[in-house]
């Protein structure tokens with residue numbers, strides 16, 4: 644019907660706005676005031692709405708949503724889901740503000756074994772593991788803890804491991820303009836472990852190499868030697 648069609652169009656329009664907002668917040672070249680204003684408009688409190696839908700999900704699964712153990716579950720689940728996807732409300736700009744320093748020498752910076760936790764966008768179940776990040780500084784450097792924060796921002800969203808790996812590499816590349824970036828991620832996907840194929844020990848490895856890590860065999864082999872990751 645026409646009404647349904649309009650609803651769909653409305654939904655798509657909303658999605659596009661949020662997506663554009665996201666892209667805008669994640670890009671690097673905007674004033675603080677611009678970013679703050681847009682962020683406030685994107686960050687409205689959705690908790691009661693998400694809670695309501697979790698209540699529906701429980702009932703539709705055949706549960707008695709009124710039983711004692713489940714009374715506060717929709718609210719808890721809504722809060723948990725907001726926490727697990729809090730990366731949507733954070734930007735690289737927030738993290739790196741005033742944390743970038745000038746250095747004169749070019750050197751390889753490596754942060755190994757960064758724990759990350761994400762949700763697969765196909766099943767909304769967790770995948771998690773370790774990220775290894777390296778960059779070849781070109782004047783700009785950043786505190787090591789900030790690298791872990793960048794991994795966190797992109798992990799705490801609905802993700803596909805390949806996109807996640809690429810987004811982290813691109814964010815570092817844009818922010819630090821280094822001579823090269825390497826990101827390797829190893830993860831276990833609960834959607835593979837707990838359902839369907841049930842491959843308990845299957846570990847998925849993804850990597851993105853940019854700049855000298857891609858072009859210069861010496862840089863790449865130095866990275867592989869230092870991390871043991873290819």
Ligand SMILES: [Zn+2]
Pocket residue numbers: 763764765766767768832834835
């Ligand atoms: Zn999945």
